[in-house]
Amino acid sequence: MAKTVQKRRSAVGQALVDEGVITPEQLQRALRVQSLLEEPKRLGEVLIELGYATRQAVTEAITKHGVGIRLGDMLVEQGIITLEALDMALAIQRGRGVRLGEALIQLGAINKHTLIHCIAHQAGVPFIEPTLSMIDPNLLRGVSPSYLTKHQFVPFSKNEEGRVTVVVSDLNNNDTRQAVDEMYQGNAIRALGPEEAICSSIEDFQRFREKAEDKSAPDVQFAEDPVVALVKYLFSQAIEQRASDIHIEPMTDKIRVRYRIDGVLVHKTDLPLDLLPKIISRIKILADCNISEHQKHQGGRLLFAYGEKEIDMRLSIYVTVYGESAVLRVLNKELALVSLDELGMSASMMERYRTDVLDLSTGVVLITGPTGSGKTTTMYSSIDYCNDLSRKIITAEDPVEFTIEGITQCSIFDKVGRSFEMSLREMVRQDPDIIVMGEIRDKTTAQVAIQAALTGHKVFSTFHTEDTIGGLLRLIDMEIETFLISSTVISIVAQRLLRRICQKCSAPYMPSAKEIQAVGLDIAEVRQYEYYRGRGCNHCAHTGYRGRVAAYELLVLDEEVKEAILQKKTAHEIRKISVETTGLVSMREDGVAKVVKGLTTFEEVLNRTPRTFDMHPLRQIASNTTAPQRATGDKK
Numbered sequence: 001m002a003k004t005v006q007k008r009r010s011a012v013g014q015a016l017v018d019e020g021v022i023t024p025e026q027l028q029r030a031l032r033v034q035s036l037l038e039e040p041k042r043l044g045e046v047l048i049e050l051g052y053a054t055r056q057a058v059t060e061a062i063t064k065h066g067v068g069i070r071l072g073d074m075l076v077e078q079g080i081i082t083l084e085a086l087d088m089a090l091a092i093q094r095g096r097g098v099r100l101g102e103a104l105i106q107l108g109a110i111n112k113h114t115l116i117h118c119i120a121h122q123a124g125v126p127f128i129e130p131t132l133s134m135i136d137p138n139l140l141r142g143v144s145p146s147y148l149t150k151h152q153f154v155p156f157s158k159n160e161e162g163r164v165t166v167v168v169s170d171l172n173n174n175d176t177r178q179a180v181d182e183m184y185q186g187n188a189i190r191a192l193g194p195e196e197a198i199c200s201s202i203e204d205f206q207r208f209r210e211k212a213e214d215k216s217a218p219d220v221q222f223a224e225d226p227v228v229a230l231v232k233y234l235f236s237q238a239i240e241q242r243a244s245d246i247h248i249e250p251m252t253d254k255i256r257v258r259y260r261i262d263g264v265l266v267h268k269t270d271l272p273l274d275l276l277p278k279i280i281s282r283i284k285i286l287a288d289c290n291i292s293e294h295q296k297h298q299g300g301r302l303l304f305a306y307g308e309k310e311i312d313m314r315l316s317i318y319v320t321v322y323g324e325s326a327v328l329r330v331l332n333k334e335l336a337l338v339s340l341d342e343l344g345m346s347a348s349m350m351e352r353y354r355t356d357v358l359d360l361s362t363g364v365v366l367i368t369g370p371t372g373s374g375k376t377t378t379m380y381s382s383i384d385y386c387n388d389l390s391r392k393i394i395t396a397e398d399p400v401e402f403t404i405e406g407i408t409q410c411s412i413f414d415k416v417g418r419s420f421e422m423s424l425r426e427m428v429r430q431d432p433d434i435i436v437m438g439e440i441r442d443k444t445t446a447q448v449a450i451q452a453a454l455t456g457h458k459v460f461s462t463f464h465t466e467d468t469i470g471g472l473l474r475l476i477d478m479e480i481e482t483f484l485i486s487s488t489v490i491s492i493v494a495q496r497l498l499r500r501i502c503q504k505c506s507a508p509y510m511p512s513a514k515e516i517q518a519v520g521l522d523i524a525e526v527r528q529y530e531y532y533r534g535r536g537c538n539h540c541a542h543t544g545y546r547g548r549v550a551a552y553e554l555l556v557l558d559e560e561v562k563e564a565i566l567q568k569k570t571a572h573e574i575r576k577i578s579v580e581t582t583g584l585v586s587m588r589e590d591g592v593a594k595v596v597k598g599l600t601t602f603e604e605v606l607n608r609t610p611r612t613f614d615m616h617p618l619r620q621i622a623s624n625t626t627a628p629q630r631a632t633g634d635k636k
């Protein structure tokens with residue numbers, strides 16, 4: 001094993017030396033260390049562990065030097081495949097004479113889509129996933145669809161100098177190369193795209209052609225300007241794939257288009273750089289921005305017609321060294337009211353939350369987590385549960401994100417003098433039973449919440465802290481008297497959103513020893529259960545995930561915990577007491593329970609939940625019977 005590692009070493013190491021990240025001596029030393037390891041490890045990892053390079057520097061060097069690094073090495077160094085998988089694939093490659101990529105796909109180590117991305121990157125050509133609506137129709141005039149099918153390429157766009165970008169499915173196919181050269185006199189720019197996308201755009205072209213030739217059919221035309229159609233397509237795709245943001249970024253030699261889906265950026269396609277001015281102009285027109293201004297950052301808003309709906313988008317244009325970069329936030333995310341049972345808390349946790357927290361008539365309930373962790377969803381469903389005719393519920397929110405029938409909601413608005421502080425002062429005079437404060441921002445708002453609870457109200461609010469115990473300590477840090485905290489705060493909920501495995505491409509797999517150790521579980525015990533992950537398909541934008549599920553930590557304060565607060569114990573001590581006396585389950589443990597249920601992966605749990613020291617044994621974590629689950633991020 002060590003020998004094969006040694007043989008494959010040089011390109012990645014050389015890239016790091018060339019970048020000035022490490023010295024040649026450090027490379028030699030790292031290679032020696034790597035060859036002595038019992039369990040094979042990536043060179044990049046060895047360098048990071050030796051303290052020679054940061055993870056960021058390694059990733060950057062690999063990204064920059066993609067050209068020249070062998071495909072297998074690049075996939076390993078980027079953590080897309082394991083060294084074991086590469087060795088197995090190399091053996092298959094030698095034995096059956098197939099390409100490395102094919103061998104990796106056969107092994108299930110990588111999906112086709114990811115592989116094509118990597119090959120394009122390695123070859124230094126743009127990755128373009130074409131559809132008929134993205135293609136400049138002028139380039140299809142007089143071209144026969146069958147010719148394109150036979151030679152496996154489609155023309156895509158034409159630049160100012162008349163050079164045409166064509167998308168091919170195989171960069172090494174001589175027949176394709178000859179056909180392209182013949183058609184464009186050897187002057188075409190090649191991009192790589194998935195075979196299926198190329199074929200289906202040719203098929204669509206064929207259908208279009210047939211319709212156009214049929215005189216009785218309504219006149220079908222490419223009515224729009226190609227760039228107008230392209231922008232429309234990129235926006236529609238983003239909405240279809242449930243993206244929250246669209247990133248259109250100029251780079252040295254191409255435009256990169258990425259979507260943020262379920263909180264993570266996903267590469268959609270590259271586009272020829274020549275299209276940048278036209279695309280940016282088109283978007284600026286839609287958003288009423290100044291199209292002749294190219295030196296200043298700009299912002300705007302636009303309404304995009306998608307089917308029956310009008311989708312609100314917020315645009316930001318940022319002037320970069322390579323040109324203007326556009327980011328669009330898709331604001332249509334209709335926040336749907338989710339019932340308590342659909343939140344995804346385990347059955348026992350939900351029972352607890354209902355009886356020991358929501359059913360009490362007074363006290364402060366805090367929902368905590370970073371931005372985008374689903375706090376608002378949890379808060380609204382909690383309020384909705386408490387909403388009945390016998391109670392007055394009043395809110396001060398910044399802004400109201402979702403309206404619920406029967407409650408008095410207020411969006412704060414500083415400009416007209418309706419500030420947060422003023423709203424808080426006024427809302428208690430509205431004779432409420434339940435007060436909802438958008439967020440506890442500082443000592444003043446914390447005091448208002450505590451005062452309200454002391455005078456017999458129930459108070460809900462959100463908070464920005466890492467976990468439940470962190471929420472308690474934050475209140476102590478704000479110099480709120482500990483006896484006030486312990487006598488008013490009844491519960492803190494902390495949460496994170498984990499991406500949910502795509503149901504369409506979910507397949508069994510066994511997590512690696514490294515992953516299991518990183519989570520803090522016993523390997524032998526973990527191996528007794530079954531695990532799943534998504535292989536990537538059209539349904540999930542090839543990410544293997546679709547929608548999200550929350551991991552929760554529910555702290556219900558009992559006498560022991562209150563006593564610990566009064567004594568100002570440390571976070572570690574308070575957590576220990578909470579685990580022992582209240583049965584606190586951490587977000588990481590709750591996430592692991594959802595991994596065992598086949599809802600998410602260890603990778604998601606590791607990336608998104610704070611570390612838990614002293615994890616409970618998996619048997620205990622997994623046996624927690626849980627309620628029917630539904631995605632919180634997968635609403636129609």
Ligand SMILES: [Zn+2]
Nearest residue numbers: 502505537540
């Ligand atoms: Zn899928």
